[in-house]
Amino acid sequence: MSMSKPLTMKPSRSIAADAVLDIRGLCVDYGVDDNAVRAVRDVSLTLRRGEVLGLAGESGSGKSTLAYGLARLLPPPGVISAGEVIYSPPDGEPVDVLTLAPLALRAFRWAETSIVFQGAMNSLNPVHKVSTQLIDVIAAHSPGMSRRAMLDRARELLTMVGIAPDRLHAYPHQLSGGMRQRVMIGMALALEPKIVIMDEPTTALDVVMQRQILRQIVELRERFGFSVLFITHDLSLLVEFSDRIAIMYGGRIVEEAPAALLYRDALHPYSHGLLHSFPALRGPRRELAGIPGSPPDLQAMPSGCSFHPRCPRRFDPCAVDIPVLGSPADRVREARTVACWLHPAGGAID
Amino acid sequence: MRFFLRRFAFYVFTAWAAITINFFIPRLIPGDPVSALVAGMRGQITSDQIQSLTVLFGLDKHESVWMQYVDYLEQLSHGDLGISFGNFPLPVTSVLASALPWTLLLIGVTTIISFAIGTLLGIVVGWRRGSWLDGLLPVTTFLSSIPYFWLGLIAVSVVTYAGYFLPISGGYDPGLVPSWNLEFIGNAIEHGLLPAITIVVASVGGWLLSMRNMMVTVTAEDYVTVAHAKGLSERRVVMGYAARNALLPSVSGFGMALGLVVGGTFLVEYVFSYPGIGLQMLQAIARHDYPLIQGIFLVVTLAVLAANFLADIAYLALDPRTRKEG
Amino acid sequence: MTAAATGLTTATPPPDLTGTGGAPRRGRGLRRFLVNGKVTTGLVILLIFAVVAVLGDTIAPYDPSKRSSDILQGPGWKHWFGTTHIGQDIFSQVIVGTRSVMFVGLAAGAVATVVGVVIGVTSGYLSGAAAESLSAISNVFIVIPALPLIIIITNVVPNSGDWTIALVIGCTSWAWGARLLRAQTLSLRRRDFVEAARATGESTWRLIGFEILPNLTAIIASSFIGTVMFAVATEIALAFVGVSGISEWNWGEILFWAQGQQALPQGAWWWFVPAGLCIALFGTALSLVNFGIDEFVNPRLRSNARRSFRAADGRRVRMRVGFTPVVQAPPRGEDNER
Amino acid sequence: ACGGKSAATTKSSGVLNIGMPDGATLPANNNPYLDASFAKHLGYTWLIWEPLALQNEAKPTADPKPWLATKWDWSNGYSTLTLTIRDNVKWSDGSAMTADDVAYSFQIMKDNKGVNYYALPIKDVSSSGSTVTVNFDGSQYVNRTKILSTQVVNKKQWSAMADPSKDTVANPIGTGPYKIKSVTPSTVTLDVRSDYWQKPPKVGEIRCTTYSGNDTQLPALTSGATDWSYEFLANAKSTFVARDPAHFKLWFPPALSADGLWFNTTKKPFDNPHLRRAMSMVVNRDDIFNEGEAGYFKPKIDNITGIPTPAGDPFIAAQYKGKSSQADVATAKKELTDNGFTYAGNTLKDPTGKAVTLTLSDPADWNDYQTDLTIIKDNLATIGITASIDKANQDAWFDAVGKGNFDAVMHWTNGGATPYDMYQNIMDSAQLQPIGTTASGNYGRFNSPDATAALKAYTAATDDAGRQAALEKIEQIMVEQMPMIPTSAGNLGAEYSTAKWTGWPDESNPYEANQPTRPGMLDVVLHLTPAS
Amino acid sequence: MTTPAAEVVLEAEGLTKHFPVRKRGRAALSREVRVVHAVDDVDLRLLRGQVTSLVGESGSGKSTVARLLAQLYPRTSGDIRLHGEPTPLATARGGRRFRAYCRRVQLIFQDPFASLNPVHNVEYHLTRALRIHGRAGQGKEQLRAALANLLDRVQLTPADRYLSKYPHELSGGQRQRVAIARALAADPEALLADEPVSMLDVSIRLGVLNLLRDLKERLNLAILYITHDIASARYFADTVLVMYAGRMVEGGDSETVTQRPAHPYTRLLVESAPDPDRLTSEAGSLGEAGGAGEAGTAGGVGGAGAPVPGGEPPSLISPPAGCRFHPRCPFVMDKCRTELPPRLQVGDTGEHWAACWLFEGVAA
Ligand SMILES: Nc1ncnc2c1ncn2[C@@H]1O[C@H](COP(=O)(O)OP(=O)(O)OP(=O)(O)O)[C@@H](O)[C@H]1O
Numbered sequence A: 001m002s003m004s005k006p007l008t009m010k011p012s013r014s015i016a017a018d019a020v021l022d023i024r025g026l027c028v029d030y031g032v033d034d035n036a037v038r039a040v041r042d043v044s045l046t047l048r049r050g051e052v053l054g055l056a057g058e059s060g061s062g063k064s065t066l067a068y069g070l071a072r073l074l075p076p077p078g079v080i081s082a083g084e085v086i087y088s089p090p091d092g093e094p095v096d097v098l099t100l101a102p103l104a105l106r107a108f109r110w111a112e113t114s115i116v117f118q119g120a121m122n123s124l125n126p127v128h129k130v131s132t133q134l135i136d137v138i139a140a141h142s143p144g145m146s147r148r149a150m151l152d153r154a155r156e157l158l159t160m161v162g163i164a165p166d167r168l169h170a171y172p173h174q175l176s177g178g179m180r181q182r183v184m185i186g187m188a189l190a191l192e193p194k195i196v197i198m199d200e201p202t203t204a205l206d207v208v209m210q211r212q213i214l215r216q217i218v219e220l221r222e223r224f225g226f227s228v229l230f231i232t233h234d235l236s237l238l239v240e241f242s243d244r245i246a247i248m249y250g251g252r253i254v255e256e257a258p259a260a261l262l263y264r265d266a267l268h269p270y271s272h273g274l275l276h277s278f279p280a281l282r283g284p285r286r287e288l289a290g291i292p293g294s295p296p297d298l299q300a301m302p303s304g305c306s307f308h309p310r311c312p313r314r315f316d317p318c319a320v321d322i323p324v325l326g327s328p329a330d331r332v333r334e335a336r337t338v339a340c341w342l343h344p345a346g347g348a349i350d
Numbered sequence B: 001m002r003f004f005l006r007r008f009a010f011y012v013f014t015a016w017a018a019i020t021i022n023f024f025i026p027r028l029i030p031g032d033p034v035s036a037l038v039a040g041m042r043g044q045i046t047s048d049q050i051q052s053l054t055v056l057f058g059l060d061k062h063e064s065v066w067m068q069y070v071d072y073l074e075q076l077s078h079g080d081l082g083i084s085f086g087n088f089p090l091p092v093t094s095v096l097a098s099a100l101p102w103t104l105l106l107i108g109v110t111t112i113i114s115f116a117i118g119t120l121l122g123i124v125v126g127w128r129r130g131s132w133l134d135g136l137l138p139v140t141t142f143l144s145s146i147p148y149f150w151l152g153l154i155a156v157s158v159v160t161y162a163g164y165f166l167p168i169s170g171g172y173d174p175g176l177v178p179s180w181n182l183e184f185i186g187n188a189i190e191h192g193l194l195p196a197i198t199i200v201v202a203s204v205g206g207w208l209l210s211m212r213n214m215m216v217t218v219t220a221e222d223y224v225t226v227a228h229a230k231g232l233s234e235r236r237v238v239m240g241y242a243a244r245n246a247l248l249p250s251v252s253g254f255g256m257a258l259g260l261v262v263g264g265t266f267l268v269e270y271v272f273s274y275p276g277i278g279l280q281m282l283q284a285i286a287r288h289d290y291p292l293i294q295g296i297f298l299v300v301t302l303a304v305l306a307a308n309f310l311a312d313i314a315y316l317a318l319d320p321r322t323r324k325e326g
Numbered sequence C: 001m002t003a004a005a006t007g008l009t010t011a012t013p014p015p016d017l018t019g020t021g022g023a024p025r026r027g028r029g030l031r032r033f034l035v036n037g038k039v040t041t042g043l044v045i046l047l048i049f050a051v052v053a054v055l056g057d058t059i060a061p062y063d064p065s066k067r068s069s070d071i072l073q074g075p076g077w078k079h080w081f082g083t084t085h086i087g088q089d090i091f092s093q094v095i096v097g098t099r100s101v102m103f104v105g106l107a108a109g110a111v112a113t114v115v116g117v118v119i120g121v122t123s124g125y126l127s128g129a130a131a132e133s134l135s136a137i138s139n140v141f142i143v144i145p146a147l148p149l150i151i152i153i154t155n156v157v158p159n160s161g162d163w164t165i166a167l168v169i170g171c172t173s174w175a176w177g178a179r180l181l182r183a184q185t186l187s188l189r190r191r192d193f194v195e196a197a198r199a200t201g202e203s204t205w206r207l208i209g210f211e212i213l214p215n216l217t218a219i220i221a222s223s224f225i226g227t228v229m230f231a232v233a234t235e236i237a238l239a240f241v242g243v244s245g246i247s248e249w250n251w252g253e254i255l256f257w258a259q260g261q262q263a264l265p266q267g268a269w270w271w272f273v274p275a276g277l278c279i280a281l282f283g284t285a286l287s288l289v290n291f292g293i294d295e296f297v298n299p300r301l302r303s304n305a306r307r308s309f310r311a312a313d314g315r316r317v318r319m320r321v322g323f324t325p326v327v328q329a330p331p332r333g334e335d336n337e338r
Numbered sequence D: 001a002c003g004g005k006s007a008a009t010t011k012s013s014g015v016l017n018i019g020m021p022d023g024a025t026l027p028a029n030n031n032p033y034l035d036a037s038f039a040k041h042l043g044y045t046w047l048i049w050e051p052l053a054l055q056n057e058a059k060p061t062a063d064p065k066p067w068l069a070t071k072w073d074w075s076n077g078y079s080t081l082t083l084t085i086r087d088n089v090k091w092s093d094g095s096a097m098t099a100d101d102v103a104y105s106f107q108i109m110k111d112n113k114g115v116n117y118y119a120l121p122i123k124d125v126s127s128s129g130s131t132v133t134v135n136f137d138g139s140q141y142v143n144r145t146k147i148l149s150t151q152v153v154n155k156k157q158w159s160a161m162a163d164p165s166k167d168t169v170a171n172p173i174g175t176g177p178y179k180i181k182s183v184t185p186s187t188v189t190l191d192v193r194s195d196y197w198q199k200p201p202k203v204g205e206i207r208c209t210t211y212s213g214n215d216t217q218l219p220a221l222t223s224g225a226t227d228w229s230y231e232f233l234a235n236a237k238s239t240f241v242a243r244d245p246a247h248f249k250l251w252f253p254p255a256l257s258a259d260g261l262w263f264n265t266t267k268k269p270f271d272n273p274h275l276r277r278a279m280s281m282v283v284n285r286d287d288i289f290n291e292g293e294a295g296y297f298k299p300k301i302d303n304i305t306g307i308p309t310p311a312g313d314p315f316i317a318a319q320y321k322g323k324s325s326q327a328d329v330a331t332a333k334k335e336l337t338d339n340g341f342t343y344a345g346n347t348l349k350d351p352t353g354k355a356v357t358l359t360l361s362d363p364a365d366w367n368d369y370q371t372d373l374t375i376i377k378d379n380l381a382t383i384g385i386t387a388s389i390d391k392a393n394q395d396a397w398f399d400a401v402g403k404g405n406f407d408a409v410m411h412w413t414n415g416g417a418t419p420y421d422m423y424q425n426i427m428d429s430a431q432l433q434p435i436g437t438t439a440s441g442n443y444g445r446f447n448s449p450d451a452t453a454a455l456k457a458y459t460a461a462t463d464d465a466g467r468q469a470a471l472e473k474i475e476q477i478m479v480e481q482m483p484m485i486p487t488s489a490g491n492l493g494a495e496y497s498t499a500k501w502t503g504w505p506d507e508s509n510p511y512e513a514n515q516p517t518r519p520g521m522l523d524v525v526l527h528l529t530p531a532s
Numbered sequence E: 001m002t003t004p005a006a007e008v009v010l011e012a013e014g015l016t017k018h019f020p021v022r023k024r025g026r027a028a029l030s031r032e033v034r035v036v037h038a039v040d041d042v043d044l045r046l047l048r049g050q051v052t053s054l055v056g057e058s059g060s061g062k063s064t065v066a067r068l069l070a071q072l073y074p075r076t077s078g079d080i081r082l083h084g085e086p087t088p089l090a091t092a093r094g095g096r097r098f099r100a101y102c103r104r105v106q107l108i109f110q111d112p113f114a115s116l117n118p119v120h121n122v123e124y125h126l127t128r129a130l131r132i133h134g135r136a137g138q139g140k141e142q143l144r145a146a147l148a149n150l151l152d153r154v155q156l157t158p159a160d161r162y163l164s165k166y167p168h169e170l171s172g173g174q175r176q177r178v179a180i181a182r183a184l185a186a187d188p189e190a191l192l193a194d195e196p197v198s199m200l201d202v203s204i205r206l207g208v209l210n211l212l213r214d215l216k217e218r219l220n221l222a223i224l225y226i227t228h229d230i231a232s233a234r235y236f237a238d239t240v241l242v243m244y245a246g247r248m249v250e251g252g253d254s255e256t257v258t259q260r261p262a263h264p265y266t267r268l269l270v271e272s273a274p275d276p277d278r279l280t281s282e283a284g285s286l287g288e289a290g291g292a293g294e295a296g297t298a299g300g301v302g303g304a305g306a307p308v309p310g311g312e313p314p315s316l317i318s319p320p321a322g323c324r325f326h327p328r329c330p331f332v333m334d335k336c337r338t339e340l341p342p343r344l345q346v347g348d349t350g351e352h353w354a355a356c357w358l359f360e361g362v363a364a
């Protein structure tokens, strides 16, 4: 019997030909003075049309900051200090999200890029009915619509994520955690956006519910063809679920590669360590390595490669120079990049 | 529902506690109303009269405190609050009836106004944290630290100095007959203006600060960020998401804070000789008019309880989490 | 590339990575607390009042009750704040009156805090009928209008010296603190660290005294300050309406005389303005310190972080919720500062 | 209540505005027997229920003016009163007043302790024709004036009441010149009666308004909203008179009662008359008058007998006439050192060698007394006595005074038509109670058989000579022993404005005391004429 | 079940915990007592030198079991035996008996960020634990030595660097180590670890788990390892017990339970766990899942295309009659709806059991 099947749809990879979101050199700080925490440092990342891009890394590595930063949703004292976020709609000119005027930005939000936040309980306003919160989105972006039509659409959305439409007028606290998370997913798809950012959408849920929801996301993506930026620190989940995976450490992307490739052969010692921190449920019981030490303090980053104090394979250049993300010279034929002196960039140093 | 039952039990308990405190406190007073009356009449009353006054006030009977308590409860159940010593032989209820409307109006209107203004300003200041509006905060702190009555004194002297452009005392011109005609109502409003402004100015700061703090807290909540992410208009985000939720603690604090507001208002009445409960109460205390003190205290406590009840209902309406689940 | 498995990871991080928090938490917290501008302002004002309260009669230029022939004079060199109807020096009255105000404020605050802590923490920690009734009592005390009650009680007690007033105020105004503490205790007592201490075998009183109470310090301090504010305002109100027979000078007493002697119609503004300003100033100082504590407890309220700044191109940029500012500064050199 | 604007609306001619700062804002209560009633607070009780005779309280020795009684005779050693009733008097309901009504007015007092305001010992009452006879227990010499000021009430109306001491008398029937026109919570308006038994007064309408306190009454006075009031004004000259010196007047004739410093004469060393005398010698009555009483409110008592002058002039013994207390530190010190007191530096030591200190106390919110105490404290320092002031809680204070638990307090005495009331209040040992038991007079526990005998002799005396002799004896005891230090007289005065009405009594024409709540106000109202 | 060779340290039988529910609304007027059936009739034994793992989804009652075993809650019914000695109910109320008990059985909490008091430093936490259990020794020196020894055991060396630190100055892994050190201060025989790593970062989880394993081996402790991560149970535990809605549904050797789950719920759990290998060796994964079926009659029912069990965990206030999993079970039979399945043996090793009617025939 098979109660589950792999979550990834293989064909999607071929659809993903061109970039829908191109992040270039994004830097995000918390604070503006010398005490500022530099949470995201010079991150470049491309999200292709229709793909699931996984973003992993331990707590505090800047995953959420990156996700909110590109939508300019960081709460104060967050400041975007450099970079561009180019959004290319399927039909039309690419725009830099960071330079949009407030009105245009509002229109862009949710209609083009929606976000499923880390905790659903906190994402839904406890004092408004689910219907109100769903309708709010629709009304904000298609003001002409009649209320009845909006309600119908809201019902449709709930059905789509597997919730009985009669729960439309429930308050968030009357729904279970899984239902709330689904409501959020339904809401994220309300305007059929091109990009859905999901920040640990399932961490608070148990595995059974997690799988149900992920399956739902996969199905919906097949139907609507949006791209997903999927954030979690559960690498085994990502490997199964995403097309490509980027690993963050200390505010930087340290490695980026197709999921299977990364799983089989992680180049960066940190990625490698991460992958070997998870006990596997199946297969032979293998010895787990783990990563020694503790995550870096963003306010007092070690010099050179920020991972070097914990790195079992560090050598001289690591403590001095920051490795640049580029396709490794020893793996030029694979579509991957890494920032590690063990695998100095070949062609990408340009 | 459970919320309601609990609250209801609380109301009953508080009412009972207030009634009981109310009964016992005056009984511990060392003096008695006759000597207080003598005090009021300094020199114009002879020693012999004291005896007849004692008889007059029915203070010559001696009953156990417990019996008195039972009598008191029994009387209360008939709505009988006794006879006011200081306004002998009027029943306390009629004294209350003449004073209560003034206080209710004054406190009611000013509290609502200052709550509304304070909350609105608090929303704006909390939302626009970091803008020049933050400059309001020290001013507000200072204003809310000023005792109500002193602000009242200053208001009186300013008005006096500026040539009485507003009436500085009383509830209406002496000689006017209270009635529902325009002249009287206009006059009453004119008289209420200065006390009302005083109370509003002195109390608006508290609401502002608490609302602002709540706004600051709520603004950092995820659902507000989500509301932004949804591309809602700023107005909708502020009012529908941030302020709506930030209001909840204010509303539940509203009823509770009334107890404090009432105290301040009493002194304002005193300063402005406003013909309300507060003024009556201070006079009743000077005259040792227990029944009136008791009556006033009871009525005020019940009124605060009633306001709490309204605040509870408002809270219930605003926060679905307190409602019974389906 | 798989490195040799380390098996047991060493828990000792490289020396240069830890050791960041060298100063113990208290010290750092206190410094952060003091650096806060509001707190410093408030504390400085309070300090001045405290000095005046302690030195009181020694620094007052005159005996505050002493009559003189300068009757009802406005402020001048001889009498900074003017004189009363019998020639008493109002400046001296304000100075000498500070002590009683501070005393009643602190004593009432202390009484209320002790009662509030005892009732709040017990009713929060224990469960059952006793706790419920304690909490019901504090709710009752919150709802019952405090000032009228205090006025009545003050009338009841035969000798209303500073101590009595402080006791009465303290015994009637603990409820807010108790409520806050109860709520906090309720959440603390189910915290893992309390359960963990219990699982270690700590006794109940140690749990309350050493595990829960220290975590309530900020709330206790803030409710103490709140009560002091309330007590001061109440004491002054009592003196002002003349129900308290305070024999020593205090600011309310000055206002009482000013009111009784019709200072207003006489145009003797100097009689009531200084005392009132002192009250307001004292209250403001207490509020400022209290804000500091609030911010200490709730980091979100902390406002010392800069909320607006000048971008490299000279624009003023305000941090705004929902619209993260973008400062496309000339790219700061590589971010490897340290 | 006070603005110039409101003055304009109330300044209609033909209206006399009486204002009282006693703060009641109430449904009106017209009961003439109740202190708390509007009628008494605002004084209009006298305009509705007239007395039998009217005593000029500014001149207590003058004969009362006949009013509803045309003639009265005391017999039986002042224990029987025979009244002849005026016969042309009509009640406001049109019926005629009869001797029956008068008799009933005494009977109601006998039957209801609650309305027997002066606790008169009425034995029986009878009437026949136009005479009424009232029998008392014992001599009522000292109560003569009070008895004659009895207000006559309508028997028909009052006998129908369930409890006269609890009725608000919503529609009073009286013989007086005015009847109630309207009542609001703060103002009672009276209309003149056309069928009054005398020539109707010129004042067509009287508005009696209650103000919440001195602060609100004052602006009403100065704005013209009030023509006549009785209130304490700090610095009355600048805050009131100076506003319109031509019209704003005040006159405060003394009554025969005294305010002063009472000692607990059982406490050492204050049981020593020399000490009390010395203290009296240094108390600065001028300062008390000028600063404590704002220069007018309670007239200064000059005479060393403590009898207020000029009202009490006729009673003062020849030897004390014109002898006034003057602050005299040297004499006081001499009196002390001659009698066993010593000085250690500036500190006075009593004969046992203990420093003399005392606590002066009065309720906190009694502004004038507190000021007086401050002054006395200063004065006592000049002879080396350290005094401290206790601002007591009012109830505790009353309790302490009654029980004799005090060192010294400012307190008043009873008053009456003769100085008897005042002295009796101070020295009668019939009122003597042990410390700890509440006394209703002689709070100082002054125990002097001589004084008691003299007081008795005064009431029992059958002729003026006997009375004068007894009184002189009492005065002598007062001067020599000073059981209490009189400083100020009780007052019967008022603030008034001549802008609209003239004809007020004053020093030059003291035809009545002018306090708007005293019986004499009836006569004053009848004297008023519009200012041209 | 056969008696295991190892010594039983802590044993629970019929352990049940019902939490009373606050009545609301109309129910408040009725006399019916409503309870949360958080734990019902749970049997388990902890063996010296072995790790027993308790897995199950959130809310299934794992923590409640741990707290019951630690005597932090009074139990509703059932027995807890420490070395065969029954512990009276009153133990949970504190006092000397409780202290004696918790000297031998210690609990480690899920969240190291919450289980250390932020106002006390490491030294305080550990000193208190030593003092209470009388292991602080005489004088400062012995105490120092004891502290150093303790920190050494959890590999926080040198001790002096950590003693004066406050919890917020430590990383998550270090905090959890301090919490473990505190538990060790009592020198217990049984350690109850309630999701000791779920709040820790992936990269430091392993260190803590390895530490626990090391302790088990060095100190011969009996450890109860509670987790919802079935993969880590496989990695770390000797025996695995599976809980669902307050009841034990399956138990056995860890490799067997995770590789060949018998109970439909366990299967669901195993299936749902993220598994990167599924992508790379799809066939193998499917094969293994099917392998579970071999054990019993399920073979015929399973197969591709079986509906994915949806739905939610049941309400514990009114749990479903019969098997609590039946509303979600793809293999539900009539019997499941009414009759509570007993522990039925799975396979023939004798160690593996499941509370599922599917295995009735096999057991009989
Ligand atoms: N308001 C803030 N002020 C200062 N620093 C902040 C603030 N918010 C986040 N940070 C810091 O920025 C860094 C990145 O945080 P972020 O939330 O992006 O991490 P993350 O990778 O999403 O972690 P997690 O997996 O725990 O969600 C963290 O080190 C955090 O301490």
Ligand SMILES: Nc1ncnc2c1ncn2[C@@H]1O[C@H](COP(=O)(O)OP(=O)(O)OP(=O)(O)O)[C@@H](O)[C@H]1O
Pocket: E019, E020, E036, E037, E038, E056, E057, E058, E059, E060, E061, E062, E063, E064, E065, E228, E316
């Ligand atoms: N003190 C309590 N009062 C009432 N119900 C409780 C209490 N503690 C736990 N419960 C209930 O008992 C059930 C089991 O809770 P428990 O904490 O043991 O679950 P768990 O398996 O540890 O879950 P998690 O994996 O989320 O920690 C839950 O439904 C919970 O709501």
Ligand SMILES: [Mg+2]
Pocket: A063, A064, A065, A118, A199
């Ligand atoms: Mg995050």
Ligand SMILES: [Mg+2]
Pocket: E062, E063, E064, E110, E194, E195
């Ligand atoms: Mg748990």
